[in-house]
Amino acid sequence: MAHITINQYLQQINEAIENHEGSFCAELLSFKHPHVANPRLQLASPEEKCQQILEPPYDEMVAAHLRCTYAVANHDFVEAYKFQTLVVQSFLRAFQSHKEENWALHIMFAVTLDLRIFANNAEQQLQKKGKGQPGEMLEKAAEQLMSCFRVCASDNRAGVDDSKKWGMMFLSNQLFKIYFKINKLHLCKPLIRAIDSSNLKNDYSPAQKVTYKYYVGRKAMFDSDFKTAEELLSYAFDHCHRSCQKNKRMILIYLLPVKMLLGHMPTHLLLRKYDLTQFADVTKAVSEGNLLLLNEALSKHETFFIRCGIFLILEKLKIITYRNLFKKVYLLLKTHQLPLDAFLVALRMMQVEDVDIDEVQCLLANLIYMGHIKGYISHQHQKLVVSKQNPFPPLSSVS
Amino acid sequence: MNRWTTARITQTQSSSAPSGGQRTQRNKERCRSNTQKKEVEEEGGQGFGKERKETVPRASCQTMCPAQELRERESQNRLHHFEVVPGTEAFRKPSGDPLRAVKEYSRPAAGKDAAKPSDLRLPDVLLRTVCYLIDEIVGSPSPHPWTEVYSFVFDRLRSVKQDMIIQRLSGKDCVAILERTVRFHIYASYRLCGEPLRIYDPRINDTHLQEYLSWLFDCYKTGAGPYPNQEEFQALGLLYNLGSSAATQHVLELPVRLRQTPSVKLALAISQAFLAGNPVRLLRLAQKLDFLQACALHRHLVTCRRHLLLIYSHGFSSRNCRFPLDRLARLSSLEAPLAAGLCRAYGVEVNQHNQVVFSKSAFAEPAQGRLECKLYHGIVSEKERGLAVKSIIHGCS
Numbered sequence: 001m002a003h004i005t006i007n008q009y010l011q012q013i014n015e016a017i018e019n020h021e022g023s024f025c026a027e028l029l030s031f032k033h034p035h036v037a038n039p040r041l042q043l044a045s046p047e048e049k050c051q052q053i054l055e056p057p058y059d060e061m062v063a064a065h066l067r068c069t070y071a072v073a074n075h076d077f078v079e080a081y082k083f084q085t086l087v088v089q090s091f092l093r094a095f096q097s098h099k100e101e102n103w104a105l106h107i108m109f110a111v112t113l114d115l116r117i118f119a120n121n122a123e124q125q126l127q128k129k130g131k132g133q134p135g136e137m138l139e140k141a142a143e144q145l146m147s148c149f150r151v152c153a154s155d156n157r158a159g160v161d162d163s164k165k166w167g168m169m170f171l172s173n174q175l176f177k178i179y180f181k182i183n184k185l186h187l188c189k190p191l192i193r194a195i196d197s198s199n200l201k202n203d204y205s206p207a208q209k210v211t212y213k214y215y216v217g218r219k220a221m222f223d224s225d226f227k228t229a230e231e232l233l234s235y236a237f238d239h240c241h242r243s244c245q246k247n248k249r250m251i252l253i254y255l256l257p258v259k260m261l262l263g264h265m266p267t268h269l270l271l272r273k274y275d276l277t278q279f280a281d282v283t284k285a286v287s288e289g290n291l292l293l294l295n296e297a298l299s300k301h302e303t304f305f306i307r308c309g310i311f312l313i314l315e316k317l318k319i320i321t322y323r324n325l326f327k328k329v330y331l332l333l334k335t336h337q338l339p340l341d342a343f344l345v346a347l348r349m350m351q352v353e354d355v356d357i358d359e360v361q362c363l364l365a366n367l368i369y370m371g372h373i374k375g376y377i378s379h380q381h382q383k384l385v386v387s388k389q390n391p392f393p394p395l396s397s398v399s
Numbered sequence: 400m401n402r403w404t405t406a407r408i409t410q411t412q413s414s415s416a417p418s419g420g421q422r423t424q425r426n427k428e429r430c431r432s433n434t435q436k437k438e439v440e441e442e443g444g445q446g447f448g449k450e451r452k453e454t455v456p457r458a459s460c461q462t463m464c465p466a467q468e469l470r471e472r473e474s475q476n477r478l479h480h481f482e483v484v485p486g487t488e489a490f491r492k493p494s495g496d497p498l499r500a501v502k503e504y505s506r507p508a509a510g511k512d513a514a515k516p517s518d519l520r521l522p523d524v525l526l527r528t529v530c531y532l533i534d535e536i537v538g539s540p541s542p543h544p545w546t547e548v549y550s551f552v553f554d555r556l557r558s559v560k561q562d563m564i565i566q567r568l569s570g571k572d573c574v575a576i577l578e579r580t581v582r583f584h585i586y587a588s589y590r591l592c593g594e595p596l597r598i599y600d601p602r603i604n605d606t607h608l609q610e611y612l613s614w615l616f617d618c619y620k621t622g623a624g625p626y627p628n629q630e631e632f633q634a635l636g637l638l639y640n641l642g643s644s645a646a647t648q649h650v651l652e653l654p655v656r657l658r659q660t661p662s663v664k665l666a667l668a669i670s671q672a673f674l675a676g677n678p679v680r681l682l683r684l685a686q687k688l689d690f691l692q693a694c695a696l697h698r699h700l701v702t703c704r705r706h707l708l709l710i711y712s713h714g715f716s717s718r719n720c721r722f723p724l725d726r727l728a729r730l731s732s733l734e735a736p737l738a739a740g741l742c743r744a745y746g747v748e749v750n751q752h753n754q755v756v757f758s759k760s761a762f763a764e765p766a767q768g769r770l771e772c773k774l775y776h777g778i779v780s781e782k783e784r785g786l787a788v789k790s791i792i793h794g795c796s
Contacts, residue, residue: 130621183645222644306651312644318675354683358730362679362707365714370676376717385717 005040010053010062017058026106029065029087031072031114042070061090065111068118077121081137084115088144096151100158105167108148115141116174120181135182142178142187145171153194160200168195169204169212176215188219210236210247218254221313229258249274257313260286261320263395278304286317289325291350294318320395322363323372325350327392336391338384340364340377357382371398455567456514458521463528464500465518472503479503480543481536481551499535501528504558513565520562522572528559529576530793537583538789546598549587556580557607570622577615578628582691582792584608585635589694593773601698612636616649628794634662638688638695641673642702662692673699678707682732682778690782691791697779701772704731708745708762715757724753732778744770 004012009028016025027033035041043049046066050059064086071079088111095104119141126132149171155164172191179187195201195212204212217232233255240248252274256266265283270276281297284290298305298314305311329346330338340360347355364384367373374393375386386392464482472478473495482500483493502520507513520528532552541548560580563573584604591599616636619629633650640646647670650663657663665687672681681703685696707730715722728738739749746763748756 133617134620183648306648309648311651312647312674315671315674358726359677359679359683361714362677362710362730365710366676369710369713376720377715378717379715379720379722 003038003040004035006043006046006049007053009035009038009041010050013058013062014053017054020101020103022103022106025104026110029062029107030110031069031117032110036069036072038069039073041066042073043067044070057090057093061087061094064090068114077118077125081115081118081122081141084111084118085140085144087111088115088148092148092151095148095164098164100162102155102158102162102164102166105164108167109170112145112148112171112174115144116178119178138178138182139184142175142182145175145178149175149191149194163200165198165200166204168198168200169208173208173211173215176212176219180215180218185219185222188215192216192219206239207241210240214251214254221254221258226258226261230255230262233258245274249276252276253308254310257310257317260317261313261395263320282314282317286321287324289321289323289328291318291321291325291347291352294321319367319370319372323367323392323395326364326367326373330386330391336375336386336388337381338386340382340384343384456519456565457516458519458562458566459516460518460520461524462497463520463524463531464495464497464502465520466497467517468502469495469497469500472500479551501532501555502558502562504554504561507561513561519566520559522566522568525559525562525568526572526575529556529579532556533579533583533792534789537792538787545590546594549591549599552583553587553604553607556583560611569618574615574618574622574626574628577611577618578632578794579792581608581611581615581632581635582794584611585639585691585695586788586791588639589697589776589779592697592776593771608639612639630657630660630662631794633657634660634666635692635695637663637666637670638692641670641696641699647674666692669696673703676706676710678703678710679730682707682730685732685778688782690779690786693779693782697776698772700775700778701770704733704741704775705745707731708742708747711755712747712757712762713759716759717757720755720757721750721752722755722757724749724755727755733775734777737775737777741770741775 013025013028015021016028028035043066047059047063050063050066053059054062064083068080068083068087071077071083091104091107091111095108098104116138119137123132123134123137126137127134149168152164152167152171158164172195175191176188179185202209213232214236217229217236220226220229220232233251237248237251237255240251242248252270253276256276256279259266260283265287266279268280271280271283278297278301281293281300285292285294285297294317298311302311305314325346326343329342333342340357343360343364344355344357347360361377361379364373364377368375368377371393372395373384373386374389374391375384377384473492476492478493478495478500480488480493482495484496484499487493502518505511532555536548536552559576562568563576584607588601588604588608591604592601612632615632619626619632633653637646637650650658650667650670653663658667665684669681669684669688672678672684685693685700688696711722711727724735724739724742727742728735731738731741733741735753739753742749742755744765746761748758748761750756
């Protein structure tokens with residue numbers, strides 16, 4: 001592969017196209033394949049040669065691909081991205097002309113993946129030179145991917161086996177990756193709706209489904225829909241192949257906070273297995289109602305939590321921590337009429353700054369409103385009066 | 400197979416690093432001339448000197464309003480009363496005052512050459528224009544209602560923005576203009592709160608304010624600096640967009656040095672209190688804000704006070720509840736009569752002894768239009784005392 005001539009290469013592609021060999025053709029157009037390092041293929045102007053051997057629009061597509069290999073060899077990802085755009089555009093023209101056949105799906109997967117990767121690399125190169133708006137190239141790449149998605153989603157004529165709809169989940173996943181990176185999560189919604197209403201949604205490959213549920217789960221987290229997030233992320237974690245430790249760890253980073261909000265604390269064993277001991281102190285603090293330790297733990301690993309985008313959700317754990325702390329006060333005093341002062345003392349012991357009775361009332365009122373405490377505050381008696389039955393319902397039962 | 404992925408993942412290597420691989424000298428030269436050509440054609444960016452000026456539109460207008468436009472609008476009687484020679488307002492065709500006329504915003508259209516140098520104002524003229532608008536229009540006493548002042552300044556600032564975009568202005572000049580523009584829009588969002596929709600639409604103000612903020616933050620991020628006002632604006636942005644995960648995440652990702660500044664720290668603490676559903680703490684912290692920060696926050700006060708009444712309706716819900724109105728007023732940063740009015744709007748009962756009788760079944764959303772944010776502006780307006788609008792917007796308060 002690393003030494004074939006340009007003619008041999010073009011002949012192979014031509015044959016693959018004529019024989020509808022989607023997978024093999026995809027390899028010949030993918031940057032994961034060794035042919036991209038072959039200097040004989042890195043021509044500055046391959047158009048003529050391509051036109052001699054290939055039919056349009058494949059000639060343009062392959063010519064652009066070869067120009068891309070040239071650019072990549074020079075580490076010019078901005079150029080590479082521009083040419084990859086042409087590859088995808090030409091491909092799409094061909095793809096649209098394939099009526100009731102989907103053999104080219106693998107090619108689509110390969111070229112769209114490379115498009116996204118080059119967009120990433122190009123942006124990084126531009127940033128280093130202080131040029132270009134962050135997210136600009138990724139947004140353009142996303143528009144291209146959406147065009148491909150529309151072609152797939154609107155394939156209503158072909159039978160199930162030949163349908164282009166099988167490409168929808170892969171493209172959704174690519175688009176999710178971009179939307180999460182450029183922080184435009186609202187753009188995920190139409191994709192999720194399209195997949196949800198598709199009759200193929202449970203039949204995509206396990207790997208695609210895991211990736212899909214991972215991103216949709218993260219979106220649910222962002223929308224504060226924690227029950228849905230837990231379902232989706234748990235599925236992704238359970239079905240993610242055990243050899244993909246890195247991916248399992250990534251899923252866990254988002255699954256853990258959601259589970260903790262629902263009252264399920266991870267074991268230390270699990271945290272050690274996946275190298276997520278940053279969560280260890282957080283877990284301990286929340287279950288003990290130890291606000292001091294929680295604040296310390298959040299502060300200590302702030303950079304990690306912020307980078308993963310879970311810092312804000314972990315802050316929500318404070319409410320659960322208050323609930324656990326106050327429950328301790330209740331268990332200690334063994335009465336159903338608890339003086340507000342006792343809670344104030346507990347908070348001050350946890351070194352919460354500037355807290356007074358007014359704020360204690362506010363915190364308790366909030367917990368009552370959220371269903372974490374069953375009872376009411378009596379201002380006249382300065383007491384929290386709790387229900388005699390189950391005053392602190394289990395966290396998992398509170399939405 | 401994975402040997403070749405290095406071609407893709409070497410992000411650490413800059414494109415100017417010597418590239419390996421067997422290529423002929425001819426190919427190398429072709430590559431270099433190709434990339435050079437691309438750089439010249441590339442739009443935007445800094446530090447390209449000669450090549451850049453060849454493609455970016457040049458500005459040469461030295462006045463706030465291009466001469467041609469002034470003549471045209473004067474002859475078509477389309478001058479604003481702020482732009483005419485004083486004393487000629489009542490004439491059938493008032494005369495335009497070149498010292499007061501300001502280029503107006505015009506929608507880009509096919510066939511219209513927006514890049515004519517004589518129509519594009521130079522960067523220092525743009526800043527001068529903005530300062531004029533603030534000093535003479537916004538900050539000066541006028542017989543005209545402030546809604547008119549706002550409309551005029553809004554439009555003229557939009558035209559300044561247009562000129563900035565066309566000539567790809569960036570750096571310190573751009574920041575100085577944007578900072579004042581943002582302050583103006585934040586102040587306006589408070590000052591015109593409650594005006595009828597046909598005169599002032601808060602959503603339009605919001606849309607433009609978000610664009611200006613976004614551009615300003617981009618300048619801070621990609622520019623060389625230093626930007627001494629950055630802490631002020633990061634805090635304003637967070638307060639204005641309280642509750643937005645995107646805005647909060649943006650601030651969390653700022654360098655530690657910025658996050659530790661007093662303004663940003665306070666804004667973050669307020670944000671935390673908001674996200675934790677702790678209105679008592681939020682309102683207490685809000686006392687520490689300065690006037691403009693309070694303007695930025697003010698539209699969230701409604702949500703905050705509503706939440707307070709809601710959770711207290713649940714938390715204190717009992718037949719014998721007698722919560723002192725005065726205390727509630729203090730917690731809500733309102734005078735007692737206003738606090739009583741707010742309770743009534745949400746269906747919360749206040750008895751004749753000035754005690755609030757919270758009940759979770761009583762709380763209800765106010766009827767359409769019954770709740771006027773403007774009535775409850777005390778927490779903001781009291782900070783305005785003694786401040787001149789001019790200095791608020793220039794940032795010298």
